[in-house]
Amino acid sequence: MAARSVPNIMKQGKLAPWLYLLPALLVMTFFIVYPMINTISLSFSNKDGTASAATTCVEGKPCWGIFENYHYALTAELDTSSFSTFWSSFWGSSYGNTLKWIVLMVSGSVGLGLTFAVLADRVKYEAFAKSIIFMPMAVSFVGAGIIWKFVYDYGTKQMQIGLLNAVITSLGGQPVAFLSVPQLNTIALLVVGVWIWTGFCMTILSASLKAVPDEIIEAARVDGAQEWTIFWKIMIPIIMPTITVVITIMVINVLKLFDIVYVMTGGNFGTNVIANRMYTEMYKNFNVGRGTAIAVVLVLAIIPFIYYNIRRFIAQEEMR
Amino acid sequence: MNRDRINKILNQIPTHFIIIFMILIWVVPTLGLLITSLRPVQAVNTSGWWTVLSPPRGSAEYNQYCASCHGVEGIAITNADLTDPELISRFPRSLQLLATLRADINSQPHMQDTPVPEDQAAADIAVHLKKISGIDEQPRFTFSNYIDALVGYRGTRSYQKDCAAGTAPLDIHCDTSDLLNPRGMGRAFVNSLLVTIPATFLPILFAAFAGYAFAWLDFKGRFLLFSILVGLQVVPLQMTLVPISRLYAQLGLNGTFLGVWLFHTGFGMPYAIYLMRNFLGSLPRDLFESAYLDGASHWTAFYQLVIPLAMPAIASLGIFQFLWVWNDLLVALVFLGGTTPVMTYQISNMVTSLGAGWQLLTASAFLSMLLPMIVFFALQRYFVRGMLAGAVKG
Numbered sequence: 001m002a003a004r005s006v007p008n009i010m011k012q013g014k015l016a017p018w019l020y021l022l023p024a025l026l027v028m029t030f031f032i033v034y035p036m037i038n039t040i041s042l043s044f045s046n047k048d049g050t051a052s053a054a055t056t057c058v059e060g061k062p063c064w065g066i067f068e069n070y071h072y073a074l075t076a077e078l079d080t081s082s083f084s085t086f087w088s089s090f091w092g093s094s095y096g097n098t099l100k101w102i103v104l105m106v107s108g109s110v111g112l113g114l115t116f117a118v119l120a121d122r123v124k125y126e127a128f129a130k131s132i133i134f135m136p137m138a139v140s141f142v143g144a145g146i147i148w149k150f151v152y153d154y155g156t157k158q159m160q161i162g163l164l165n166a167v168i169t170s171l172g173g174q175p176v177a178f179l180s181v182p183q184l185n186t187i188a189l190l191v192v193g194v195w196i197w198t199g200f201c202m203t204i205l206s207a208s209l210k211a212v213p214d215e216i217i218e219a220a221r222v223d224g225a226q227e228w229t230i231f232w233k234i235m236i237p238i239i240m241p242t243i244t245v246v247i248t249i250m251v252i253n254v255l256k257l258f259d260i261v262y263v264m265t266g267g268n269f270g271t272n273v274i275a276n277r278m279y280t281e282m283y284k285n286f287n288v289g290r291g292t293a294i295a296v297v298l299v300l301a302i303i304p305f306i307y308y309n310i311r312r313f314i315a316q317e318e319m320r
Numbered sequence: 321m322n323r324d325r326i327n328k329i330l331n332q333i334p335t336h337f338i339i340i341f342m343i344l345i346w347v348v349p350t351l352g353l354l355i356t357s358l359r360p361v362q363a364v365n366t367s368g369w370w371t372v373l374s375p376p377r378g379s380a381e382y383n384q385y386c387a388s389c390h391g392v393e394g395i396a397i398t399n400a401d402l403t404d405p406e407l408i409s410r411f412p413r414s415l416q417l418l419a420t421l422r423a424d425i426n427s428q429p430h431m432q433d434t435p436v437p438e439d440q441a442a443a444d445i446a447v448h449l450k451k452i453s454g455i456d457e458q459p460r461f462t463f464s465n466y467i468d469a470l471v472g473y474r475g476t477r478s479y480q481k482d483c484a485a486g487t488a489p490l491d492i493h494c495d496t497s498d499l500l501n502p503r504g505m506g507r508a509f510v511n512s513l514l515v516t517i518p519a520t521f522l523p524i525l526f527a528a529f530a531g532y533a534f535a536w537l538d539f540k541g542r543f544l545l546f547s548i549l550v551g552l553q554v555v556p557l558q559m560t561l562v563p564i565s566r567l568y569a570q571l572g573l574n575g576t577f578l579g580v581w582l583f584h585t586g587f588g589m590p591y592a593i594y595l596m597r598n599f600l601g602s603l604p605r606d607l608f609e610s611a612y613l614d615g616a617s618h619w620t621a622f623y624q625l626v627i628p629l630a631m632p633a634i635a636s637l638g639i640f641q642f643l644w645v646w647n648d649l650l651v652a653l654v655f656l657g658g659t660t661p662v663m664t665y666q667i668s669n670m671v672t673s674l675g676a677g678w679q680l681l682t683a684s685a686f687l688s689m690l691l692p693m694i695v696f697f698a699l700q701r702y703f704v705r706g707m708l709a710g711a712v713k714g
Contacts, residue, residue, distance in 0.1 A: 014539070016537065016618050017533045017537040017538070017539035017542075018533075018539065020529040020530060020532055020533035020537065020618075020622075021529070021530050021533050021534075023525075023526040023529060023530075024526045024527065024529065024530035024589050024593060025530075027526065027582065027585050027586040027589055028549075028552065028586055028589045028590065030582075030586060031560060031564065031582065031583055031585075031586025031587060031589075032552055032555060032560055032586060032587065032589075032590070033552075034563070035559065035560035035561075035562075035563040035564050036555065036559055036560060038562075038563035039559050039560065039562055039563055042562060042563065049566070112342070115338070116339070116342060119335050119338055119339050120339060122332065122335055123332070123335060123336065123339060129339055129343055131697070131700060132343050132346050132347060133342065133343070133346055134700070134704075135346065135350075135693075135696070136346070137643075137696070137703075138643060138689075138692040138693055138695070138696030138697075138703075139647070139689050139692060139693070140646070140647030140648075140649065140664050140688060140689070140692070141647065141649065142647070142649050142664040142667050142668055142685070142688070143647075143667070143685045143688055143689045145671075146353065146667060146671070146681055146682065146684075146685040147349045147350055147352075147353045147685065148349060149671070150349070150352060150353060150356065150678060150681075150682065151349045151352065153678075158440075159366060159367070160368065161364070161365065161366075161367065161368050161369070161678070162368075163348070163349070163352055163368065163369075163370070166368050166370070195345070195346070195349075200707065203704055203707060203708070204707065204708060207708055252554050252556075255556065256556045256557065256558065258558075258649070258650055259649045259650065259664075259668075262649070262668065262672075263649075263667075263668050263671055263672070264671075266672055275556070275558055278558050279558075279650070279653075282561070282562055283653075283654060288562060288566075291562055292562050294558075295556070295558045295559050295561075295562065296559075298556055298558055298559070299555065299556060299559045302554055302555070302556060305554055306551040306554055306555070307551075309550055309551060309553065309554055310547050310550050310551045313547060313550045314547065317543075
């Protein structure tokens with residue numbers, strides 16, 4: 001830390017630092033810390049936060065007492081009558097979908113981003129190519145949602161104005177309702193996510209690839225290593241810490257993802273994700289207890305990353 | 321030597337191929353949006369945007385069935401001049417046209433040896449006839465979608481036509497006040513600006529103060545406090561929405577700009593401080609030491625040394641926060657809603673409840689992207705720099 005050994009001369013009174021921190025600490029306490037605590041306590045309450053969640057239990061049905069909202073948040077979408085119904089209902093639930101998003105969108109955007117970073121490094125129009133891939137980062141999820149909703153448009157029998165269905169029909173296929181066929185629609189939404197976030201992954205990975213010392217790669221080439229070997233055995237291990245960071249950032253982004261689903265399908269046709277479900281419970285069904293319980297589930301999923309983030313920060317500080 | 325170069329170029333071909341393919345996937349959907357937003361509504365709904373440069377609808381059918389007698393321009397037969405609007409207006413629908421084509425003229429079949437066109441072809445010919453007679457002239461490109469989107473026009477024709485004919489809906493006044501129609505993108509653009517500018521400025525200001533304290537002032541619990549802040553960076557927005565919206569409801573801050581400014585400021589803080597502190601901490605120490613030795617106070621050091629030197633970090637942070645707030649939907653949805661709609665809200669509302677046509681959606685989406693795109697392409701360098709400094713936010 002730059003000021004771990006602050007020269008004596010800088011210690012000007014005990015109050016001054018806190019005056020500088022005051023505005024920031026005030027808004028953070030009020031808008032992050034206080035609401036977090038309040039959210040947790042509301043998640044144990046009923047529909048409008050006036051009584052305990054245990055009062056919402058229905059006679060004769062399984063009840064988790066004060067944890068009733070969590071009971072709802074975790075099991076309402078699932079059909080536990082047999083293993084096979086559980087399995088299929090899980091993959092159509094917001095949790096199954098969020099898991100799909102995490103696995104496919106993170107691997108998709110990190111994989112494509114890395115591929116593009118490596119390839120673009122070898123061509124003369126690198127800057128141009130990269131800024132094109134990066135461009136969706138400037139556009140809102142809403143805008144990107146509209147762009148892709150139009151690509152996926154499912155027209156009439158005679159006329160396809162959506163690009164993808166026009167291509168399919170011109171090749172002799174049947175048009176596909178990309179946004180309403182279950183399973184396929186989650187993939188279709190996920191592609192939009194990959195389209196948006198690949199540029200982000202590419203930019204960070206590209207910067208760390210460029211930081212790999214040329215001497216190491218030259219030495220490997222002199223020893224007769226193939227490009228492919230150099231990539232897998234030298235570059236990837238060197239940039240592995242950055243890849244891990246990008247993956248964690250992406251997982252957090254996916255967990256919080258709301259806009260794409262909200263704009264493109266509204267969570268219908270089996271495309272719901274945790275973040276959209278929270279919004280629906282809170283602002284469409286006006287159920288404070290359930291909405292906050294889902295938010296807490298979301299934050300529980302993120303806690304490992306909060307921990308990881310702090311650990312990484314401390315490690316970085318020790319290296320300085 | 322020469323062979324080596326050819327080999328090198330050949331080896332590069334797959335690389336170029338993949339890169340160009342990916343660039344196309346990134347550009348083509350966006351291009352489709354832009355082109356569609358510039359086409360007249362009938363064209364948008366009856367043909368894909370990629371056909372924009374192909375011959376207009378109906379001209380091929382016209383040439384096939386009619387041009388041999390009526391001529392390519394439609395004026396070959398003087399007592400059946402197809403460019404005459406009065407004549408063509410007798411065929412408002414393709415049914416009338418088909419009936420005439422099937423009927424006899426001077427006891428000869430109208431079409432003589434040529435077969436009568438199919439229904440679809442007849443409809444296309446009718447479109448073509450309306451165009452050459454000037455009844456319903458459709459330009460290839462038009463700005464009317466943008467005008468409709470800006471003023472919030474939701475009718476079936478277009479703002480300009482309805483205003484000219486005096487049949488505009490009640491909430492349209494046909495003067496400049498329409499730009500402030502709460503259903504339009506013009507008003508939403510102003511609202512987005514009013515939300516974004518203070519919500520960008522305030523966090524930067526607070527973060528500059530706090531970043532300076534974290535980087536160069538000594539106080540107890542500094543490291544612990546900063547570590548907590550690093551953890552707070554990834555707290556999801558969803559975790560804080562409900563208590564704040566309940567509180568805002570009590571304070572009457574729901575639907576006000578102040579509420580949104582403060583919320584964005586609070587939420588943007590951890591990342592902004594993190595970035596500021598890392599940037600300021602990397603400035604040379606001698607600078608501060610000599611400033612203090614010269615008798616400068618903290619405050620002088622802050623606004624005469626730190627602020628000017630921190631300009632690159634401020635720029636990065638500014639772009640980040642600007643794009644974040646401008647593109648945000650969730651906060652706008654919860655705290656502003658329909659009372660003071662911003663652009664993202666307006667568009668999502670068109671999709672989810674109003675079911676507006678593609679011509680309006682594409683134009684509106686493009687309007688909302690305009691400013692971020694300009695900011696992005698002009699200041700990309702700073703944006704990338706800010707991102708590389710650790711972007712985990714939202």
